[in-house]
Amino acid sequence: MNTSLDKILETQPEWLSKEMKDIVKHDNKVKKALENQDMRAQFLKDPRKFLKKLNIPLSGKVKSLIRKNVQTLQELQKPHYLELENGQVIKVNIKVNIK
Numbered sequence: 001m002n003t004s005l006d007k008i009l010e011t012q013p014e015w016l017s018k019e020m021k022d023i024v025k026h027d028n029k030v031k032k033a034l035e036n037q038d039m040r041a042q043f044l045k046d047p048r049k050f051l052k053k054l055n056i057p058l059s060g061k062v063k064s065l066i067r068k069n070v071q072t073l074q075e076l077q078k079p080h081y082l083e084l085e086n087g088q089v090i091k092v093n094i095k096v097n098i099k
Helices: 003-010 014-024 027-034 037-045 047-053 060-065 073-077
Strands: 080-083 089-092
Touching (some): 003 014, 014 060
């Protein structure tokens, strides 16, 4: 398992750490599914439904932690801006790489 993920999981409750390790076992299946644009949109919109389609089991506790995202894909793609105390406006640019 990824050592940085191991460090993060060490700080979590034991039940959550175990659940996450079980989910990580399916990482190749998830990566393959995310190559499909429709599945990426599904993952962003409703991660629980995405994982269910991939037959990745989730406990009730984990299901309650993974909530549906009420935003649409178009809303997620809109640029976001922050205004600093000095009045300067900056555009937030977040890049996510899934390896």
